[in-house]
Each structure stands twice: as structure tokens, then as C-alpha cells.
Amino acid sequence: MDFQLTQEQRMIVDAARKVGERFGLDYWRDIDAKKQFPAECWKAICDAGLCGVALPSEYGGAEQGVFEMALIIENLSAAGAGSTVGQLFMINPIFGGVSISKFGTPEMKRELLPKLIAGDINFCMALTEPDAGTNTLEIRSFARADGDGWRLNGRKIWITAVDNAQKMLVVARTRRVEESESRSSGLSMFMIDVERKGLSHSPIDKVGTNTLPSSSVFFDEVRIEPHELVGTLHGGWRELLDVLNTERIVTTAGLVGAGELSLKLAVSYANDRKVFGGRAISSYQGLQFPLAQCHAEIEAARLLNYQAATNFDRGLPYGSVANAAKLLAAQVAARATERAMQTMGGMGYAKEYHVERLWRDSRLFRFAPISEEMILNYIANHDLGMPRSY
Structure with a gap:
């Protein structure tokens, strides 16, 4: 390609x-x-x-x-x-x-x-719940019919950028599981105002990604108007997948860039830093090899992501390659930022040299928006034909 x-x-x-x-x-x-x-x-x-x-x-x-x-x-x-x-x-x-x-x-x-x-x-999207996590079909937030609209009750967690959003895409059950023909039926999407009676949120103190706050969100008899329904009432599951599926690609792209930046900072520092007789520390294979390995893996993740994005744009299957790209990108970004810090020694731990932020931020994506374990489950099941393990 x-x-x-x-x-x-x-x-x-x-x-x-x-x-x-x-x-x-x-x-x-x-x-x-x-x-x-x-x-x-x-x-x-x-x-x-x-x-x-x-x-x-x-x-x-x-x-x-x-x-x-x-x-x-x-x-x-x-x-x-x-x-x-x-x-x-x-x-x-x-x-x-x-x-x-x-x-x-x-x-x-x-x-x-x-x-x-x-x-x-x-915008922000309220999907994840404390007792559901990755298993979206287990969400419990419920929007019951109320006249020509709905009343929403429930709780969401780890919702990104609520403080800075005016609109929130909410995923909730509109039909109980026991009343539905399948677990994937009875979900609906709504686009509502963040500033609305009965909607509250509180920040989650966290290690990194500090420029995009994460929050717990609470719905207490929140009124939803009929025109705020997005897509099909009770049929939102398949439509939600169309919204979610590209998140792998954008996540991978950010991780690839972060890995590239980490290596650039590490190499620049190593070329300038001279010890033991005036030789640049970048001349030592003990520093070169880990950074070179990370470079190779970043390029592999980049190309896999390009394939996933191209397949998506052409209407071809892309789920497997997008998952594989995200798995590799999250792992190599974690290693690249870690090795960049190690290359810089104590200065890698200083905010002045920037890598510690890249390290803190990239760590999130080993388990978000989907964990590497769930990606491996997907690969084993869909790509290798192994039985479902969960």
C-alpha cells in the first residue's frame, strides 16, 4: 500500500x-x-x-x-x-x-x-460507567419516557473535558435489558446541554493529561427533549460503534507523535551531553540501541495506523489493524518516553526538559480508550480464531 x-x-x-x-x-x-x-x-x-x-x-x-x-x-x-x-x-x-x-x-x-x-x-461524551467499564452493554444509566421526551438518571465516570464542553453526547438505556430482544438493543444516544438542571460533575485528580480534565458525572431526573435524540431510539448500539471505532486511529496518531517527539528530545540531549573525556553520550550503544528500537516500533505503528485510516476511508474492514496499531503505539510510546527520561538521567525527571509530561500523559493510553488486554482478546478471538475468553 x-x-x-x-x-x-x-x-x-x-x-x-x-x-x-x-x-x-x-x-x-x-x-x-x-x-x-x-x-x-x-x-x-x-x-x-x-x-x-x-x-x-x-x-x-x-x-x-x-x-x-x-x-x-x-x-x-x-x-x-x-x-x-x-x-x-x-x-x-x-x-x-x-x-x-x-x-x-x-x-x-x-x-x-x-x-x-x-x-x-x-463537546464531550458520557459513556463509561463505574460498573460497566469496557462492557458498554452493561451500562445502567436509564432514560425513561416522560411525555414527548425523557428523564435521565445514572452516573458516568472518566468523562473527558466536561468542564470545557457545552454539549454532551450521552449514551443511556431507554429500554430495560429484560424488556429487549437482545443485550445490544435498548440503547439510545442524546445530545444535551452540559449546563442543565439535574446534571452535575466532579473532577478526578489524576497523574497526567492535566490539560483535559476527567470527571464523574451524575444525572438526577435530567430532562431530555425530543429533538435531542441522536439516531434511532432503542437502536443506538450499532450507531455508537460508528462513533467509537475511529477513536483507535486518533489515539494512535497522538501516541506516534509523542513517541517521535520523545526520541527527538532524547537524541538532542544526548548529542549535547559530554562526559568521560568529552565524548557525547549519544555515541554509546547502551543509549543508542533502546532509542533505535523505539524508532523502529514507532514507524511500524505509524504504518499500521495509516493502513487502518485508509481502509476506513475506503469503506474496507479496519478494526483488526486499528487495534493492532493502537496496541503497538501505546506500548512503544510508554517505552520511548521512559527511555528518553533514562537517557537524560536526572534532567529527564525535571519539568524543564518536558519528557516527564509526555511520559505521564502517554501512560493513560495503555488502558484507554481501550486496554491492551481487551485488544489482545480481540486479536485472539477475531484474527486467530481462538475461543472467546471472557
Whole structure:
């Protein structure tokens, strides 16, 4: 498969790299320390036309593909943002943009997509629950019929960027499991206001990804209006998968960029650092080999991700390769950031040298948005034909 970039794709990459360099390492270090949402950077991304790269042109998007989105995220990440920039694309053009463009009403598309693409509105998605985790079919949040709308009760956990969002894509049961023909039936999606009576949220104190807060969310008799239904009532499971499936690709793109950036910082430091007779420490194989190994694995994850994104854009099966790419990318990003810190010695532990943030942030993606164990389950079951183990 040929991944030579077209002229238009090279222009997209150049635009992403320029925005990324404007908001480089120092910017991200500062807002990480403040636990501040990267609003200024995200607006610049949108102003450059990068947010809407895969969204419909009639609402201001570029109507390209997920491959182009992966290129953008890689370059923003490698220029200084690190792995968390993938989450910015996940919450907005995917959770917000894909759900609305594919399943929203015409009115919802006209109202929200131009604002999303322009960076005037942010989204989040409330899916994960304390007692369900990866097993979405076990969610218990329930929206009962109430006149022409619904009343929602329940709890969600580890919801990204609630504090900074105006709209929330909520996944809830609208029909009890015992009343449904299957466990996958009876789920529905809604697009509601974050500021709404009965909806509350509290922050989760965490190790990294501080620029995108995580929260527990509580619903207490939250009113949902009829026009806020996204997709098919009781039939949201398959539609939800269309929203979720690309998250592997954007996550991998962020991790690939973070790994690339970590190696760049490590090599730069090692080339400058001279000890034991004035030789640069980069001349020692004990430092070279681990970094070279990480480079090879980053390139493998990158190419797998390109294949997944290209298959998605062509309407071909892509789940297996997307899962494999995410597995490798999460593991090598963890190793690359760790080895970069080890290369720098004590200075790798200092915030001044940036790698500790990349290390803290990338660790999340060993188990989010899907754990490596669940990916291995998928590969064993779907790709190797082994019996389901859970």
C-alpha cells in the first residue's frame, strides 16, 4: 500500500506542523502546570481548517478523511502537544462531529456543525460507567419516557473535558435489558446541554493529561427533549460503534507523535551531553540501541495506523489493524518516553526538559480508550480464531 502524500495532504501536514510549533513545548508545559484546557491552541487548530478536515463541506468542513486527520494529529503531537492532542480531536470532530453528521437531525447539523468546525463550541461524551467499564452493554444509566421526551438518571465516570464542553453526547438505556430482544438493543444516544438542571460533575485528580480534565458525572431526573435524540431510539448500539471505532486511529496518531517527539528530545540531549573525556553520550550503544528500537516500533505503528485510516476511508474492514496499531503505539510510546527520561538521567525527571509530561500523559493510553488486554482478546478471538475468553 502506497502512502506517498498528495500535494493537498502535504499542505495539510505543513499547516498542522506550523500550528503545532506556534504552541510548542513551553506552552504545553505551562498549561499542564495550570491544569488548563488548551483553548487558545484548539481555536488556532480550528481557524487553520484542521478540526473539520473529515466533516461535510456544506457545514464548513473539508470533507477529506480520517487519514488526513491522523496526519494532522501526528504533527501537532510531534511539534510539542504530545499524546493528549488526539483526545481533542476525539471529543470534538469525532464524538461531536461524527455523531451529528451521521445521525443528527438536519436542524442539529445546521445548528452545531458550523460552530464545532469553527471552534466556537466544545463537546464531550458520557459513556463509561463505574460498573460497566469496557462492557458498554452493561451500562445502567436509564432514560425513561416522560411525555414527548425523557428523564435521565445514572452516573458516568472518566468523562473527558466536561468542564470545557457545552454539549454532551450521552449514551443511556431507554429500554430495560429484560424488556429487549437482545443485550445490544435498548440503547439510545442524546445530545444535551452540559449546563442543565439535574446534571452535575466532579473532577478526578489524576497523574497526567492535566490539560483535559476527567470527571464523574451524575444525572438526577435530567430532562431530555425530543429533538435531542441522536439516531434511532432503542437502536443506538450499532450507531455508537460508528462513533467509537475511529477513536483507535486518533489515539494512535497522538501516541506516534509523542513517541517521535520523545526520541527527538532524547537524541538532542544526548548529542549535547559530554562526559568521560568529552565524548557525547549519544555515541554509546547502551543509549543508542533502546532509542533505535523505539524508532523502529514507532514507524511500524505509524504504518499500521495509516493502513487502518485508509481502509476506513475506503469503506474496507479496519478494526483488526486499528487495534493492532493502537496496541503497538501505546506500548512503544510508554517505552520511548521512559527511555528518553533514562537517557537524560536526572534532567529527564525535571519539568524543564518536558519528557516527564509526555511520559505521564502517554501512560493513560495503555488502558484507554481501550486496554491492551481487551485488544489482545480481540486479536485472539477475531484474527486467530481462538475461543472467546471472557
